[in-house]
Amino acid sequence: MFFNSLSFAVFLPIIFLLYWFVFSKSKLTQNGLLLLASYFFYSCWDWRFLFLLLFSTFLDYYTGIQIENSDSKKKRKIWFWLSIGTNLGFLGVFKYYDFFALSLSNLLSNVGIKENPLLLHWILPVGISFYTFHGLSYVIDIYKSRIKAEHNPIDYALFVSYFPLLVAGPIERATHLLPQVKEKRSFNFQQAKDGVFMIVWGLVKKVVIADTCATYANAIFDHYESMNALSLALGAVYFAFQIYGDFSGYSDMAIGISKLFGLELLRNFNYPYFSRDIAEFWRRWHISLSSWFRDYVYIPLGGSKGSKVKQVRNVFIIFLLSGFWHGANWTYIAWGFINALYFLPLLLRNKNRSNIEVISLKWNLDSVKVILSILMTFVLTCLAWVFFRAKSITAAFDYIKRMATNGIFQSQYLANRRYNYEILILILIFVSVEWNNRIKQEPISGRFSILRLALCFGAILALGTYSDYKAFIYFQF
Incomplete structure (x- = not known):
């Protein structure tokens, strides 16, 4: 169901009318309707992948609570890496397995070793990169004690599965969207x-x-x-x-x-x-993804601190990951590498924060x-x-x-x-x-x-x- 489709033109007014005229009595009914609408919206693509979304949601909801309640650093780490590893594992299998298998096969064939790689040919679940990053940021923020775990399963499920952003973003943060989800909304005409x-x-x-x-x-x-x-x-x-x-x-x-x-x-x-300049471009393009990589990868790596060598390393890691996030193809990695090269002169001359004003x-x-x-x-x-x-x-x-x-x-x-x-x-x-x-x-x-x-x-x-x-x-x- 595309936003620019006739089916969505029917779907949206129905949910809007139900939301404000039937289910507006409480936050619970509002969120319950939006959650059901979101699951219906997602199942219109392929109902089978709805189970993957449900599993990912339950995993991060449960591990978030366990991380918060753990009485030792060791247990916190175990639950943390269980969530991170499982989420990235699903993303890797569905999105990148065939790419790595083919790339390895091609590499081996170049040195005279021929083999037929086992390929899965699985359909990529729509929106998996987006809702996976929603869950990852949530779990990381709990682990870093930036937020408290959400104990209401409906509120958390809506945060992850909210249909306007479910399949192509923006990549939301729990610190921004969850507080809104937890409050009853009143109609605002403006x-x-x-x-x-x-x-x-x-x-x-x-x-x-x-x-x-x-x-x-x-x-x-x-x-x-x-x-x-x-x-x-x-x-x-x-x-x-x-x-x-x-x-x-x-x-x-x-x-x-x-x-x-x-x-x-x-x-x-x-x-x-x-x-x-390119630095300003990346502050203006796909802001939710750029800021996600900045906050959860670039800054933990050291960001712009340390030697120039480390700064250059961090920049290339971020841009290559950004390219790889877009898809399992060397063209996306090359695109990320080229943007890193564009960014490099600005970094070396400390000009990457020059154009901030309007x-x-x-x-x-x-x-x-x-x-x-x-x-x-x-x-x-x-x-x-x-x-x-x-x-x-x-x-x-x-x-x-x-x-x-x-x-x-x-x-x-x-x-x-x-x-x-x-x-x-x-x-x-x-x-x-x-x-x-x-x-x-x-x-x-x-x-x-x-x-x-x-x-x-x-x-x-x-x-x-x-x-x-x-x-x-x-x-x-």
């Missing part, structure tokens, strides 16, 4: 109105921008051998906006949907393509430098996205090589019989709107909000049937 605006803007990003860009990006990447330099460059740009519109659109919809039920989720994107432009030379920095960062990001999108590292290098050496900058027709630069007009309009929205809390709010809402609906209806690419990219992670 909050619900803001939620509707967020949902509509998320649909614009997904349906109008991401799905339209996907039509062109797929045509170019799937036939890159026959494309000239201009088309290849445009293909990288189209994919950059496809993945941004797709993932940030989902996050906006998740945040907006949650507002309808009186719960606030963490912000996941903060206009990353307006970043002035961007503002004036008619002076400094603004020209800011614009050039934004463009350079975007170009570097697009080059890295080529590795993220390509089917193999070899294909990614070939793509970039052809883009750099082809030398032909003429318009090309694609298989769908459209010029592959027509969408640039739509992208420019979108970038202008995003730039105007960068200092706002809600993208459509303010003066003429009803007119903006009508224009968004018009764009969704006009382009909603243009592309048959409807799935969300991050559902595969």
Whole structure:
């Protein structure tokens, strides 16, 4: 059940009406309804994996209590590592086993040892990376005595399984979401109105921008051998906006949907393509994942303390893990490695915290430098996205090589019989709107909000049937 599907358009109003008009008497009934709705939502993907979600939820709920109640450090460690090991074990088996088996087989074949690896060919449970990280952060925080264990099983299960964020984030923290879950919610018209605006803007990003860009990006990447330099460059740009519109659109919809039920989720994107360097980009892109790795891996490793050698080591560990988190493919690891290389000069010159303030432009030379920095960062990001999108590292290098050496900058027709630069007009309009929205809390709010809402609906209806690419990219992670 996708957020942009007709089935969800039926599902959401039903749950909303039941939530506020039938089950609003107590926190218990509110949470019970949301939990049942979440399990139904998840079972629509594949009901068999619901049992895995239930097991993971029970494991972390039970071990969290045992860690808190243990009277010795040894017992705390045993329960802690039982939870961590089991969670990572399930994630490893479902997501990475075949990758490691094939990689080992290929390595052995290169030295003359041939074998047929035993592959599982298991379907990846949707959202497993997200709800696993929810549970991991919860258990780690209890072990580090940052929070108390949750003894109400319904409240904890809802924290892990809450349907707006269950399959593609944001990756929530118990310190942020659980206190809200434990309180009865009252209907807030302004909050619900803001939620509707967020949902509509998320649909614009997904349906109008991401799905339209996907039509062109797929045509170019799937036939890159026959494309000239201009088309290849445009293909990288189209994919950059496809993945941004797709993932940030989902996050906006998740945040907006949650507002309808009186719960606030963490912000996941903060206009990353307006970043002035790669460090700022990663503070603005997939914020919940970046901050998760920062708090639970980077800082425990020493963070930015210690020698430069250790700092460099920590940076590469974080970026490689981030790439590997996205999927069992060497292209994702290469993407993480490239971003680590981008980050390295900033770290070595202590410039990785330079651009913290909000961007503002004036008619002076400094603004020209800011614009050039934004463009350079975007170009570097697009080059890295080529590795993220390509089917193999070899294909990614070939793509970039052809883009750099082809030398032909003429318009090309694609298989769908459209010029592959027509969408640039739509992208420019979108970038202008995003730039105007960068200092706002809600993208459509303010003066003429009803007119903006009508224009968004018009764009969704006009382009909603243009592309048959409807799935969300991050559902595969």
